Amino acid sequence: MNLRTAIKTMLLLVTTVTVFHFCIIFKIIPYEITWGGRLKNDAEMYVFESVSILINIFFIFTLLMKGSYIKQVLSVRTVNVILWVFLILFGLNTIGNLFAKTNFEKLFAVLTLAFSVLVWIILKAKNTEHTAAYKRH
Template sequence: MNSKTAIKIMLWMLLAIILFHLSIILKVIPYDITWGGRLKNDAEMYVFETASILINLFLCFILLIKGQYIRAFLSLKFVNITLWIFVILFGLNTIGNVFAKTNFEKYFALLTLTSAILILIILRKGKGQKGNS
C-alpha cells in the first residue's frame, strides 16, 4: 500500500471517528459505553469528547500536510514527529481498548491498531518520497 492510499484511508476513518464523537455529544450514542466506561457525568463527557474531536481534527491537518493536500504551514519534521507520537498513542490506546470495561469499546482495539499500522505505512513510505521526509 502506498502512502497516499494510507492517508486517504486514515482521513476517512478520522471522519467516521469525529462523527462518532459528535453522536456521543448529541447523546445519540450513550457515553457510558465509551472511555472505558469511566465517565461519570455529562460535564466529563463534553470535555473528553471535545478534546477527542480537536485531537482528531489536528491529526487530519497533519495528514493533509503529509499528503501534500494542503500547503505545509508546519515543518515536515514536526509533521513526522507528530505522526510518530500518534503511532505510540494509538498503540497504547489499543492496549487500553483491549482492557476496556465494555465489549463495544473492546472492538475499537481493531480501529486503533489499524490506525497505528496505517501511520507506520505513511511514515515508512514517505521516507523516500520528495517533500515527505
C-alpha cells in the first residue's frame, strides 16, 4: 500500500469514527457500550466524547498535511512526531480494547490495530512519495 492510499484510508476511517463519537453525544448510540463500559453519567460522556472528537479532528488535519491536501502549517518533522504519538496511542488503545468490558468495544481492537498498521505505513513511506504528493497539489 502506498502513502496516498494509506492516508485516504485513514481519513475515511477516522471520519467514520468521528461520526460515531457524534452519534454517542447525540445519544443515537448508548455510551454504556463505549469507553470500556466505565462511564457513569452523561457529564462524563460529554467530556470524553468531546475530547475524542477534538483529537480525531486534530489527527485528520495532521493526515491532510502529511498527504499535502492542505497547507503545511507544521514542519514535516513535527507532523511525523505527531504520527508517532498516534501510533503509540493506537497500539495502547488496541490493548485496552481487548480488555474492555463490552464485546462491542472489544471489536474495536481490530479497528485500532488497522489504524496502527496504516500509520506505520504512512510513517515508513519514502520521503520521495511525500515530495511527489506535495508537488501534485
